Structures are given as C-alpha cells and as structure tokens.
Amino acid sequence: MAWEFNGKSPIFKQINDIIISKIIKGDYKSGEKLASVRDLAVEAGVNPNTMQRALSEIEGTGLLTTLRGDGRYITEDKELIGKFRQRFIEESTAEFLGKMRALDFSKDEIISIISKINM
Amino acid sequence: MAWEFNGKSPIFKQINDIIISKIIKGDYKSGEKLASVRDLAVEAGVNPNTMQRALSEIEGTGLLTTLRGDGRYITEDKELIGKFRQRFIEESTAEFLGKMRALDFSKDEIISIISKINM
Amino acid sequence: MAWEFNGKSPIFKQINDIIISKIIKGDYKSGEKLASVRDLAVEAGVNPNTMQRALSEIEGTGLLTTLRGDGRYITEDKELIGKFRQRFIEESTAEFLGKMRALDFSKDEIISIISKINM
Amino acid sequence: MAWEFNGKSPIFKQINDIIISKIIKGDYKSGEKLASVRDLAVEAGVNPNTMQRALSEIEGTGLLTTLRGDGRYITEDKELIGKFRQRFIEESTAEFLGKMRALDFSKDEIISIISKINM
DNA sequence: GTGGTCTAGACCACT
DNA sequence: GTGGTCTAGACCACC
Structure with a gap:
C-alpha cells in the first residue's frame, strides 16, 4: 500500500x-527493526532526505532509537508506547469534543450523532 | 478576549x-454588520493585510458579502449558514472517528469513552 | 569575520x-532581529539549508522565535537567556573538573595550573 | 563496571x-598485558570488530604494542605516557578556558568559580 | 549495507 | 523578501 x-x-x-x-x-x-531509510523512502514515494528528517524527528520522542551503521529500532519501552497511545486518544477526543461544544452540542447529542454513523 | x-x-x-x-x-x-477590517485587525492583533485576506477568502464562501462604501455583512441566507454548520459537524466527526478506528476502537468503545468525560 | x-x-x-x-x-x-537565513548562510559560508537546519533546531530551545514571512527574533525572555548562560557555565566547568579529577588532581592543583596560564 | x-x-x-x-x-x-580483544569486547559490550579498530588506532600512538601470537601490552615508555598525560591536561584546560573567555570571564573569576565548588 | 550530513537549486506560502 | 519544504545527488563514517 502506497502512502498518501x-x-x-x-x-x-x-x-x-x-x-x-x-x-x-x-x-x-x-x-522490531525498521526498514532502512532508503527502503522506507521508496515505499512512501518520497525523497530519502524527507524520510530521514521524519525519522530523526520521531527519534526525539524516544519511540525510535538508532544503532549507528546498523539500523533503527522501535523502542522496547512498551510503557512509553502505551503513553503515546493514551495521549493520542485523549488529544483526539478533546479536540473533537471542543469543536462540538463550541457549537453548543451536549454530550448526549454528540453520542447520538456518532450512534447514527455506519462503521 | 484577544485572539490567539x-x-x-x-x-x-x-x-x-x-x-x-x-x-x-x-x-x-x-x-449583522461586521466591524471594519482595521478594527478587526486591531482586535485580533494582526496586520490589516492579513485580516483583509482572511475576509476576502471567507467572502468566496458566500458567508460574507461586501457593500461598497458601507461595510461587510454576514449573509442573510440562513440555510447557507446551516449547511456550513452541518458540514463542519460532519467533517469533525469523520476526522475523529477515522483516528479512533485506526486504533481499532469500535463504535461502542468510542461512545463509552465519551460518556465518561465530564463536560 | 568568517565562521570557522x-x-x-x-x-x-x-x-x-x-x-x-x-x-x-x-x-x-x-x-533583536536576526539576519535572514540566506544572509547568515553567506556570512557563515554554508548552504542556506544547513543554516536553516541549525536555526530551526535552536528554535526548539526557545532562544529564537520565528515570525512567518517576517524573520527570526532573539527571545525577549532575558531570564531564559540567563538560564542558558548559567547552564553553559556549569556544564563546561563540570566537564573540565571531571576530566581533571579522573587524573587525581586536587582542586588546589587545578587552580594552580590555571593561574600559570597567560590570558 | 560496564562501559557506557x-x-x-x-x-x-x-x-x-x-x-x-x-x-x-x-x-x-x-x-602490563591487556586482555584479549574478544574479552575486552565482551566487557565493553561492543562488537569485537569495533574493539579491534579502537585498539589498532591506539597502537598508532605508541601507547600500545602488539606481540604477535602473544597479545597486546601497555608501552613501557613511561615518558610517553607522561607526555600524553600532559597533553591531555593542556587540551582540556585550553578548551575550558576558551569557552569561559568567550563569555568574558577573567582568569580570577574563573578561579573563583572553581574555588566555590565542592570536590 | 546503514544512518548522517551537505550542497545545489527549485518552489511555495506568508507578511 | 522571509521562512519552510522538497528533490536530487554526492560523500562520509560506522558496523
């Protein structure tokens, strides 16, 4: 699957x-070991530099670590991954509820809207 | 309230x-009549040019109309406003649900998460 | 003065x-306003991209802030600058003393060494 | 103690x-005789190739000598060791003083800072 | 082979 | 004009 x-x-x-x-x-x-910068770049259809930049920025979060001359690995700190997962959920939800609240929707109304959607 | x-x-x-x-x-x-570009710019703390650009872009949506020599007015087409409101709701919801679905949450789980939040 | x-x-x-x-x-x-990326790059004798990268990394420290389409400014937070100054001094000193202590030098001996240097 | x-x-x-x-x-x-490359590599937790490379590079300085089929020994030239010690001290000191001088500290101020530190 | 850095040059969005 | 992004291609150090 190509990246969009x-x-x-x-x-x-x-x-x-x-x-x-x-x-x-x-x-x-x-x-797990990540594919090489070049391979990921090909997979995503971008320039290796761009992929490189993205990866080294993720590094700053601790989710990825680099072994020089070897490759990149996903952190073994499962707790950290859990934290990111949790934070992502909270932020997404807060953002969504914030928008809806600005339009004066109540919690029940929001739930009702979601209930009607097929997924 | 200052704009951030x-x-x-x-x-x-x-x-x-x-x-x-x-x-x-x-x-x-x-x-309703909108405040002048200059006043809005001051209120928002931005360059009048920037406010000008923002307003003319909104004009493109039909939500705002200009009366030469007079000022800008919010459209009287309440149906149009309703459409925008509806679209905004749908887009926000779709974005939120998309993110949550990517983490394998079911609709029921999402509703359950929202239910537990105070608002 | 060219950068080396x-x-x-x-x-x-x-x-x-x-x-x-x-x-x-x-x-x-x-x-104060910083010179443009391009100018700084010329001054330092490096590619604009390289200067750009350096500057945007400094941004992360809060020492520099960017105004889109305008330029970069040194932070007005003098306290922050003071903190960096202090931290720099402490780190440099700690690093130096650490090395010397590893060679079993006493504080007095270190001071004696410095005293003999012309500066 | 593991190497970090x-x-x-x-x-x-x-x-x-x-x-x-x-x-x-x-x-x-x-x-003194040095441990084998393999043992040192284990002790340091690195690939034997890496340790090998490090050792051969040190060899270039004369601090280490290899006796084929026997092992590596620390030089018996105590004067040489002394020189390295001296050079290390000078370089560390120069680096430290350079940094401090860039912040307009005088020699007396630097000594004063060091004096106040517990060690 | 792997990651990292640098250059060169182009294009874009913003003020 | 300013910062920001992206591509292309080269070179280097490391394991």
Missing part, C-alpha cells in the same frame, strides 16, 4: 504521524 | 476558522 | 553552538 | 578515550 499525503501539512510531518500511528497501533512492534 | 494563534497553520487560515466558527455558532448573527 | 568549522562535529551543530554562544554572550541582543 | 557510550561520537573513539584515559591514569600500568 495531502498538501495541508508538510509531508515529513504526515510521515511522522503515520509511523507513530503504526507504532501505537502495533503494526510496527516493540523492539 | 499558533504557528502551525497560516494566521489568515486560523482567522478564517475563528470567524466562520463565530458565524456558525451564532456569535455573529445573520444580517 | 572543524570536522569533529556536524557543521549545523557547530553553528548552533556559535549562535547560542553569541546570544549568551550578548552579541545578539534580546529582542 | 553515548550516540554523540563514534563508539570506537569513545573506547579510545576510555582506554587511553585508563593508561594515563594508571589503571592500566606500564608494561
């Missing part, structure tokens, strides 16, 4: 989100 | 969102 | 150090 | 520094 990007935010940031999301979701498992 | 901006997205877009949100919510009422 | 780099660490990191050092020292004053 | 490395500089260089520092300090004594 929109023009709303920089590609490297979208890559960040995608990869972090894959880690959070478990597609990339704790301790 | 973050550096993540263009200021004029954030202004757009704020103003449209005020129209949708009813803070700016249908048919 | 050694091959021991990446250029962009050396640029970081130089700029932070200039802020700490007061060569770049609090609130 | 950071990702800032090459591991083999960090190994160099550690071993040279042990020779300079006298932990590894003049004329």
Whole structure:
C-alpha cells in the first residue's frame, strides 16, 4: 500500500504521524527493526532526505532509537508506547469534543450523532 | 478576549476558522454588520493585510458579502449558514472517528469513552 | 569575520553552538532581529539549508522565535537567556573538573595550573 | 563496571578515550598485558570488530604494542605516557578556558568559580 | 549495507 | 523578501 499525503501539512510531518500511528497501533512492534531509510523512502514515494528528517524527528520522542551503521529500532519501552497511545486518544477526543461544544452540542447529542454513523 | 494563534497553520487560515466558527455558532448573527477590517485587525492583533485576506477568502464562501462604501455583512441566507454548520459537524466527526478506528476502537468503545468525560 | 568549522562535529551543530554562544554572550541582543537565513548562510559560508537546519533546531530551545514571512527574533525572555548562560557555565566547568579529577588532581592543583596560564 | 557510550561520537573513539584515559591514569600500568580483544569486547559490550579498530588506532600512538601470537601490552615508555598525560591536561584546560573567555570571564573569576565548588 | 550530513537549486506560502 | 519544504545527488563514517 502506497502512502498518501495531502498538501495541508508538510509531508515529513504526515510521515511522522503515520509511523507513530503504526507504532501505537502495533503494526510496527516493540523492539522490531525498521526498514532502512532508503527502503522506507521508496515505499512512501518520497525523497530519502524527507524520510530521514521524519525519522530523526520521531527519534526525539524516544519511540525510535538508532544503532549507528546498523539500523533503527522501535523502542522496547512498551510503557512509553502505551503513553503515546493514551495521549493520542485523549488529544483526539478533546479536540473533537471542543469543536462540538463550541457549537453548543451536549454530550448526549454528540453520542447520538456518532450512534447514527455506519462503521 | 484577544485572539490567539499558533504557528502551525497560516494566521489568515486560523482567522478564517475563528470567524466562520463565530458565524456558525451564532456569535455573529445573520444580517449583522461586521466591524471594519482595521478594527478587526486591531482586535485580533494582526496586520490589516492579513485580516483583509482572511475576509476576502471567507467572502468566496458566500458567508460574507461586501457593500461598497458601507461595510461587510454576514449573509442573510440562513440555510447557507446551516449547511456550513452541518458540514463542519460532519467533517469533525469523520476526522475523529477515522483516528479512533485506526486504533481499532469500535463504535461502542468510542461512545463509552465519551460518556465518561465530564463536560 | 568568517565562521570557522572543524570536522569533529556536524557543521549545523557547530553553528548552533556559535549562535547560542553569541546570544549568551550578548552579541545578539534580546529582542533583536536576526539576519535572514540566506544572509547568515553567506556570512557563515554554508548552504542556506544547513543554516536553516541549525536555526530551526535552536528554535526548539526557545532562544529564537520565528515570525512567518517576517524573520527570526532573539527571545525577549532575558531570564531564559540567563538560564542558558548559567547552564553553559556549569556544564563546561563540570566537564573540565571531571576530566581533571579522573587524573587525581586536587582542586588546589587545578587552580594552580590555571593561574600559570597567560590570558 | 560496564562501559557506557553515548550516540554523540563514534563508539570506537569513545573506547579510545576510555582506554587511553585508563593508561594515563594508571589503571592500566606500564608494561602490563591487556586482555584479549574478544574479552575486552565482551566487557565493553561492543562488537569485537569495533574493539579491534579502537585498539589498532591506539597502537598508532605508541601507547600500545602488539606481540604477535602473544597479545597486546601497555608501552613501557613511561615518558610517553607522561607526555600524553600532559597533553591531555593542556587540551582540556585550553578548551575550558576558551569557552569561559568567550563569555568574558577573567582568569580570577574563573578561579573563583572553581574555588566555590565542592570536590 | 546503514544512518548522517551537505550542497545545489527549485518552489511555495506568508507578511 | 522571509521562512519552510522538497528533490536530487554526492560523500562520509560506522558496523
């Protein structure tokens, strides 16, 4: 599956989100070795530099660690991954509820809206 | 209340969102006259050019109309405002549900999460 | 004065150090506007991209803030600058003393060594 | 005590520094036989190739000599060790004073700072 | 082979 | 004009 990007935010940031999301979701498992920068770049259809930038930025979160001359690994700290997962859920929910609340929807109304959606 | 901006997205877009949100919510009422570009710019703490650009862009949606030599008015087309309101709700919901679904949450689980939140 | 780099660490990191050092020292004053990326790149004799990278990394420290389409400014938070200055001094001293202590030098001996140096 | 490395500089260089520092300090004594590459590699927790590279590089300084089929020995040239010790001290001091001087500290101020530190 | 850095040059969005 | 992003391609150090 090719990666798809929109023009709303920089590609490297979208890559960040995608990869972090894959880690959070478990597609990339704790301790697992990541594909090489070049391979990931090909897979995502971007320049290796762009992929490189995205990856090194994720590094700052601790979710990824680099072994020089070897490759990149997903952190073995499952607790950290859990924290990110939790934070992601909370932030997404807060953002959504904030918007809806601004339009004076009550909690019950919001739940009612969601209930009617097929998924 | 002063307007607050973050550096993540263009200021004029954030202004757009704020103003449209005020129209949708009813803070700016249908048919009402808008403050002058200059005054709005001062209120928001931005360059008049930036405010100008934001307003003309909103104009493109039909939510705002200009009366030459007089000023800008919120559209009297309440149906249009309703449409925007509806679209905003749908987009926000879809975005939120998309993120949660990516983490394998079911609809029931999502509702359960929201139910537990105080608001 | 042209900027000089050694091959021991990446250029962009050396640029970081130089700029932070200039802020700490007061060569770049609090609130002052920085030269443009392109100009700084010319001054330092590096590619604009390299300078860009250095600057945006400094941004993360809060020492620099960016105004879109305008330019970069040294933070007005003098307390923050003071903190960095203090931290820099402490780290440098600790590193030096650590090395000397590893060779079993006493504090008095270290002071004696420094005293004999011309500066 | 296990060896600890950071990702800032090459591991083999960090190994160099550690071993040279042990020779300079006298932990590894003049004329003494060094453990085997394999054992040292295990002790340091690195790939034998890496340890090998570090050792051969130190060899270039004369601090270590290899006796084919026997092993590696710390040089018996105590004067050489002394020189390295001296050079290490001078370099460390110069680096430290350089940094402090860049912040406009006088020699007296530097000495005063050191005097106040507990060690 | 792997990650990391740098250059060169282009294009875009924002003020 | 300013910062920001992206591509392309090269080179290096490390394991």
